[in-house]
Amino acid sequence: MVGTAGNLSARLPDDSFWITASGKPKGQLREQDFVRVGLDGGVKEVPHPDSRPSAETSIHRVVYRLFPQAQACYHVHSVEANLVSAWYGEQVELPPLEMLKGLGVWEEQPHVCLPLLENHLVVERIAQEIEARWSTESSPVPALVIRHHGITVWADSPQAALNLSRS
C-alpha cells in the first residue's frame, strides 16, 4: 500500500471491527493506529486521542453487514485496479487465471467477473451502491473494484484477505 492510501480492518466476535485510523502510513502501522468501530458506525475504542476512523469506514461496514463470514476487509488503492477499471463497464472480466483456484473457483476455463462500481466523492454513496448491487447479484470471488479508486477484498481471516489483495 502506498503512503497513507487505503485502509485495513479486522472484525471481532462482537461484530465491531478495528480499522486503520485516518492518515496513517500503511507501511509503518502500530497498534495505536487502529480505531474500533461498531457496525452502526459508532466509535467504540480509540487508543490514541488524535485518531479518528478512516474516511472510508462505511465501505468496511457494508462489507461486514453483507458478508457474515468476512473477518477481514482490505481496501487498497492499487494502480493496477485503477488502470483495469478504465477498460470495463459494470464488471471486470478476469481471464482464466490459475490463481482463481486459490479463491475457491475450481473450473476448467472459468469465467469470473468482479463487480465494478462507480467512484463518488462521498464515500457513503459508494457503500450504498455496494449494498444495492449485492441485493440483486453476487460474485464468486470476494472482491469488488471501484472505478479509478481501488479494489476491496474480504475473507475469513486477515491472512486470507492479504493473500487475496495481492492476487
Ligand SMILES: [Zn+2]
Ligand atoms: Zn479508498
